[in-house]
Amino acid sequence: MGKEKWIAIKEAPITNNCPECYSQELVLTFYQKHTYNAFYQKTTKTVRYEITCKKCGSIIYPVNWSQDIERVVDYYNKLVRPDRPSVRFTLLFYGVLIFILLLIAGGIYLYLENPI
Numbered sequence: 001m002g003k004e005k006w007i008a009i010k011e012a013p014i015t016n017n018c019p020e021c022y023s024q025e026l027v028l029t030f031y032q033k034h035t036y037n038a039f040y041q042k043t044t045k046t047v048r049y050e051i052t053c054k055k056c057g058s059i060i061y062p063v064n065w066s067q068d069i070e071r072v073v074d075y076y077n078k079l080v081r082p083d084r085p086s087v088r089f090t091l092l093f094y095g096v097l098i099f100i101l102l103l104i105a106g107g108i109y110l111y112l113e114n115p116i
Contacts, residue, residue, distance in 0.1 A: 002037035018053040025054035039093040
């Protein structure tokens with residue numbers, strides 16, 4: 001029905017060591033969930049984060065985190081400011097709404113002109 005999209009809202013380089021290849025090229029990225037439909041576009045308050053290594057390309061899961069990585073993630077988690085949850089309606093929604101209102105108004109007009 002609708003599409004879900006995770007849009008990056010903040011990206012921060014981390015100088016901690018990668019548990020896989022021991023390089024210091026980690027990137028912490030925060031994503032916010034957006035839902036798209038034919039009638040509306042919705043920004044939700046759901047936020048997730050992901051740590052990836054630039055050198056080996058692996059995703060670092062919380063099981064492999066050291067205490068230093070946990071502290072850095074907690075710090076950036078306090079700094080991130082997601083967009084406010086909101087709903088924006090599309091032109092199709094407004095077109096259908098106007099069409100329905102015109103049908104109701106036309107029905108009322110016909111009923112008042114020709115009472116049964």
